[in-house]
Structures are given as structure tokens and as C-alpha cells.
Amino acid sequence: MLSPVPRTGLSETEVETVRSLLGREPTETEWAVIDAEWAEHSSYKSSKALLRLFPTSGPRVVLGPGYDAGVVDVGDGYVVTLHIESHNHPSAVDPYGGAATGIGGVLRDIISVGSRPIALLDVLRFGNPEQSAHSRWLLRNVVRGIADYGNCVGVPTVAGDIEFDKSFEKNCLVDVACVGVGRKGSIVLGEAKRPGDMIVLIGGSTGRDGVGGAAFASKNLAKGPESERTSVQVPDPFMKKLLLDALLEVAATKLLHGMKDLGGGGLSTALSEIASKGDTGADVELAKVRVREPNMTPREIMISESQERMLLVLGPEGSDAIFKILDRYEVPHATIGWVTKTGSLKLRWNGTMIADLPAKVVAEAPLITWGTRKPRSAGAGRKPREDGDIQGSLLRLLSSPNISSRRWVYEQYDHEVGLRTVLKPGTADAALLRLPNGSMLAVKADGNSRHSSLDPRRGGAGCVAEASRNVVAVGAEPLAVVDHLQFGDPSDEEVYWTFTETVEGMSEYCRGLPLPVVGGKVSFYNEDASTKQAIKPSPVAMVVGLLPASTARVGMGFGARGESVFVIGMTRAELGGSEYYEEVLGAKAGAVPLPDAKMDSRVYRAVMGLVRANLATAVHDCSKGGLGVAVAEMCIRGGLGVVVDLCEIPGEALSPSDALFSESHGRFIVSTKSAKKVSAILARSGVAFAQLGRTGGSTVKFARGQKTLAAFGVDAAIDAWENPISRLMQ
Amino acid sequence: MSLESTTLPPTPSRLRCSSTRAKVAVVRFPGSNCDLDAVQALRTLDSVKADLVWHEEPTIGEYDAVVLPGGFSFGDYLRAGAIAARSPALERITAVADQGLPVLGICNGFQILIEAGLLPGALLRNASLRFVCRWVNVRVDNDSTSFTKNMKEGDVLHLPIAHNEGRFYASKEELATLNREGRVVFRYCDGDGHVSSSANPTGTLDNIAGISNKRGNVVGLMPHPERATEEVLSPFGDSDGSLIFKSMLGIE
16 A cells, blocks of 8 residues: 655655665654755756766865865865855745845855855846846845855855846846865865764754755745745855864864755754765764754754754764864854764664665665756747947947946945955956965856857856856966856756757866866756746856966956957857847847867967966956957957957958857957067967057047948946946935 | 145054054954954054954954944944944043054944944934945044144045945034034045035035044044055055054054
């Protein structure tokens, strides 16, 4: 006879799998534990197989995917740690708390490997802010949530990426990434390897907030979002700051045997993963957990996602020293159990055994492969008619919310705290941070959902290309990438097709450079349950790059008049998914830019060479809005005009709009005082390049031979570009 | 900015051990987050020994100068600085101030000094109701305090601000007293030193960025000098923040 269907988000097949693996009917607590850990959010059951395509090793990779953070060697005994997370569902319901706890979560990942967080990044996606008050409300509160949390903890938010598109109207995306720095020898893993070790839960108390959060993130947003409010956690950055200070001191003692943050799935996930990774078991008394509310059941305790908690694994001999540190910071701690060699996760409630599950069964959900179908719309669509108003289009692009100044956002973030931020938001393509060994780390995160929606393969590769380009623009060599893949419901064959294409595209590009993937995250079910409308596929990549200590800082603003302006890289007629097509012409069609890893890597080396030889006075990549916007932005930043001749641009049969607005990858604009030297170096490096013109005056002028296509004052460009977002947000 | 060292006052004898390295306590409250930055910035100066001192430690009185760093002490719960102002550290800091030794409150440290009554007025939320992080110009309005001796009135410093509650407010009488006694030490200004509303980043009263006590040995300011002591960190390529620390410690 069939047992009653338990209260879970598991499929019927999964329910049966659990019963047959255990050979019995699980208890209520056991169902809750498995439900939390087998949720898509925790188990990656729909994506794990495909993600194996990513290249994950490299000479500098210390720790790749599968841990709380990727770890990369930056020399002299130091490592950089990196991780990316999203908090999309919580932010759609409670943008302030959702975004704040997103920051809290990603900080925990960096802390839990024993490294100090040194920078935060945010990648945000909202609906059209010009038309939607809801999107403005989300933007205002998400930014405030990130600011209040990051600023309070004292980790600077140094870079990010914002896109507005109607497809995010109901499902905003809030991706947060964190970079940390530590000593190679002090890295702590999320493992419990030694039976007899103590398992200690520290930090905030466990409440009913965030109960079922992982399961919440693994379904579509249904009904009124208000009904889901208890699934959103409560942020407490002050407690996080104490945890951070205390744990950095604890990690320095080298007495810790393991550390694991409590994120999605709460204790269920953390306990099963430390035991599974360490090939051990755990015996835990849940009555020892400090609870915030009366009458919490063991089930609730196991799946609560209350914030600011961390699990420590330590030998009894080191516990006194560690507890002393925690006490000084007034960080509460409770020894809730012991590591065993049984391979089982045993849970007790006041002594009575209420769950006894093989840790590996809990930690390793059966993988799912969904069907795929190429959407009919993919790659289709006709070239739109253009009206030929190049100047009007360029000014319109400069004022597009997708391109205009982000000052309203980044000024709300403390981007200075820590004394590391050498290149600051708004001044260069990537943020540049000092490392303790004197070298500098460039960081940037990017994505382009419009490219991805028309051609997910190219869009997937493109986000890695764009983030790499931004890092290269300040002279840094890309070291590693973490990715975040955000899609609709994976059981929808068209969604799963775009997911597959995206992963394959990213993977090919990363192998081509080569650039190791050291971590990542997948978020499915980003769709509106009532309309079944999924977001545009939104892969995001954060790339970190390294720059030697002595290199001069190069920003994106033109510095002085009379300098030569070069373009490096090929321009192609690739307007599909461009800002020009989408924002100006309203067209969703055309060829999406094709990233070419082999050629790009040559271009990257050339640009890095120019910056490091101190020959470049300003560097800016061409991305959203194309070459026209890139050049205009360099004028805006420098308060200086330019005259550019488009005849010179390397490319084939380019129309004026192709030349100015195509978003072909692998291109940079570079200004220099030493045109001859730069020409000679570029000629040797085997990349396409041309000298386009000169800086000077107060007019931004684009000509094609004798014909002027656009000529407007730098002031007019600043007017168009500077204030659109702050005006909208007043 | 230019400095003419010949016009500087002599090294103050108030420092306990002017012949050896000056010892500075950077007081760390739970939630302080510019504490390490302040220590690091002070250590870039020669002849300075900077220690992080936990707020409950009794050793504060053994130092030549005290810095209350920025951050969110006690999570800014209740009001920014309100809980830290009730810490035992503040009794010790008050005693240090009473001896005439320099006490500097930066950002949250300024908020704490006001909450503790060592400085007058109040710090309200910025007029924009938003946190603001930006490099600004700050004019020196009084060069006779412990913290501005190495400067001249009218000098313009490049410093960053980063706060949510930095809009100084005082009653008419308090403001008149501050002005009369020359206790407005720093005002926000434009690049040429002109004080105007367009150069006021937070809506603070009369562009006030920092004030002192009557004696001039306790100063609180919203901008972060510790973030501006190295050229590599400044978009202007200078290190104006170190002028404040050097003045405080009598270093020329």
C-alpha cells in the first residue's frame, strides 16, 4: 500500500527513490532534511552534469567548484577567494531584506573558507524603470539593502552591473559576489574528516525566518508574494561583523578542522555536506540549538535559514581557545554534536533519535536530465529599418538606463573602506584593489541578457568575454571566473535548451582563453507563475585578474588633448541584442556578437602589454552601445572632445550604425601619447587595430571621411548620460 | 596643498613622550569597521606607534592620543554612536581629553563624541536620506586645533566621506558659540575653497564637516582622513589625510 505523500517539494519519483534507498518510510524530520537538501537550490540536480563541461583547473587554482568559495593563488603565500550568489526570490518579495541577506550569504561563503572579505560586487536586473514604479521600488530598496549591509560590515562594494529589461519586471535578479584574501596555509574546508571532533553552531539564533527558503527558491513565484514573506530571512549585519572579526581570529589559530556556512537548506545542508565531504557521520542533539522562538520543532530547526550562523568543526583540545575568542566578541556558540565514523546523519531531540540518514544519500540527490527543444524564436527575426539619425541615436543610447551613469547606485555603497580600492567605481572598466603582497587585483562582473535571449550560446560566452575585457582594460591578466546561471523552469524544454547552450558557450570560451571556472551558482524557476513568463536567460560572470605592483593606474577618461585614439579588435555587423536595436529601434533580431576566444586572448595580451608598458593614457572596452558609446564615455569621463573617423575601423562593409553601435566582442579604445610605439607593438601582436583620431576640443565628433555623422558638445553628452537614473529615482 | 613648515607651531609639549614614538590608541568597539584602516594609516607615519584597543580595556589612559574610528559601533542600534557613548571607554576618553591630549573622532567616532557630550550638536540623516560615499573638498577653518596645526586657514583638503548620518545640526545659540569660538574646524567647499550649497554633500548646517571642543584638543569630523594618507588611494594623487594625523601628533 502506498504511504501518504509527505509535505515536500520532491517529485513522486524522488519520493519513491528516498523510500527505496532507506528501505523504510522516513520520519517527518527526515523528509524535511531530504527535501531541503534535494531542492534544486542546494543539490544542483538539474545542472550538475552539464556543469562538468567547465574547465576547472589551472596553475593558480587552489580550490575549484564544490566548496563555499573558489581559491586562487596570487603569489607570495596569498590566495584570493571568490564566490557569487543570488537572492532573486527573496528580493522580489522583500527587496531590502532579500538583498541584504544576499550580501550576508555571500560574505559567509568567503569567511567560511578562512579568508577576509575585501570586496563586494552586485549584478542587478530589473524591469523598465521609466515605465514601472514597481521596478523603481525594487531598485531603490535592493540598493539600500546592499548598502546598509555591506557598509555596516565594512566590506566595500566596488563594482557591478545593472540591466533593465521588461522580462525582469516580476522577477528581479539580485546577484552578489564577494572576493576575499587569505593565507594559502590558512584555508579551511567545509569538511568534517575526524571522528570525535565537536560540531559547534555559532552566531545568530535559529528562528522561523527563512524556513523552507531553499525550497522557496526552487519554485516559481506564485500567488501574492506576501504569502512567502516568512521564507525571507532577517538581516543582522552587526552580528555578521562580530562573526567576521571573531572568525578571522579563530581561523588564525589554525585550530579549526572545518567550517561551513549555513545558507540554503540551513542545518540540513550544512550537516549532511560536512559529513559527506569528509566521509564521516554526525550525531547531533537538536535541543542544544539556540532558538529564537518558543516551541520550534526539530523539523523547523533543521530547515531554518536564519542568518548570521556558522558551523565549526574542531578538536576538543582546541575548543577552549576558540570559545574564548568567540566569548570576547560576544558571539554565542553551542556544541550541538560530534563527528562520527558511521557515515550517518543522526539527529536527536532531547535524547530521542528522530532521524538517521546516510549522509551521502542526503548530500547527493539523484541527477535529472531534462528534455531540450530549440525555441522557434531563437535567432529569428528580421533586420529592422533604420532612420539614419546617428547623432540622435547615440545621444539616446547615452541616456538609456542601461548605459547612463550608475553614480546614484555606487555612491550609496562605501567603496573605500579597507584602504584597498585603487580604481574606484565609475572611473575605469574594473575596480582595482591592492593585495597584501603589493600586487593588484582587478574585479568585474557582467552579463547581457539580451544577447543571451537571442543566442544563448554566444551570450553565455559573451558574459565571460565582457568581464574578462573589463579586467584587461586596467591592465590585469584574467585569473579565474565564477559564474551565475539564471533561468526559468528547467522542466520547460525550451528553458533547458537555452541553459544547455549557455553552459556550452561559456565552457568553450573559458577553454579557449584559457580561464578556469572556480565556482558558481545556478538559479532556476525565475519566472512568473501566473503568466508562465520566464526571465531572459541571464548568465553572469565575475572575473578576477592580477596586475603587478608597479603598474600605473589607467582609467577610462581621456586625459589630455592631442592624444591619439586607437581601436583594437575587429568590428562586425553584429547588432543583434544591441542597445541600439532594442532601445532605439525596438527590434529583437539580428546576429548576436560572436566571441572568439583565440582572437580575444591575443587582443587581451596586446592591451595588457600597452598598459603595463605605460603607453596607454586611457582604456575602455566596447560593449553596450558599441564603439560610439565607448568613445563618448571616454570624453564624458575626461571632460574632453575627440574627432574620430569611422573609415579606419577594422571590419568588413560596415554601415555607420554597424560601426558605431555593433557590440562585437574583443574590442578596446585606447588613447596614447606615443602613437608610433603603440602602432608598432600592435602590428607585432597580430591583432586588428587602427588609429581613429585625436582627442581635443569640446566636441564629440564622428565622421566618415568628409561626412560628419555626429558632432555634439561634451556638455551635451554629459547632460544625456549623467542623471537619467538619479532623476528617475527622485 | 602647499605647506610652509617654517610657520608651524612648535611640537606641543602636551604629548607625553615627545622624544620617543607617539603612542596612539585606536579604540575598537564591536561594529567598528575603520579601526584597522586607522591603525594602518597611522603606521604609515614615521615615529608613531598605533595600537588597536578593545573598548573595555583599561589601557586607554596610557596613550598620547586617542582615535575613535568609523564604522557602525554596536550596529548603530538606537542611534549612531549612542550605545558606544555609554561604554566604559568613554569615561577613560573623557579623562584623556581633560588632560588636554588629542582625541579624534572620525565619522562614527564623531557621532560617539557628540552622543557622549564631548562635542555639541547632533548628526542627523543626510538630506538625501541616502548613504553617500564620495571624495570631497574640505576647507580648514581653524588652524589652531590639535589636528590642524600643520595647515593654514583656507587650505583645501581632499578627503572621502562615507556615511548616512552626517548632517550636523546645532541650535542657533550653539552655532553662534561654535562660530564665535572658532570651533568649526572643517567645512565642505568646492575645489577653490568656496563654501556653497552645491558643495554641500549632505545638507549639513553651514557646510560643517568637523568641529572641536573649546580647548581645541577634541575634534570630530565626518570625512575619513585615514582613507587619504596614501597617494595611491586618492583620486587626486595626494595624501591630505596624513596632515591631520601629523598635526595631532606634532609631526612636521
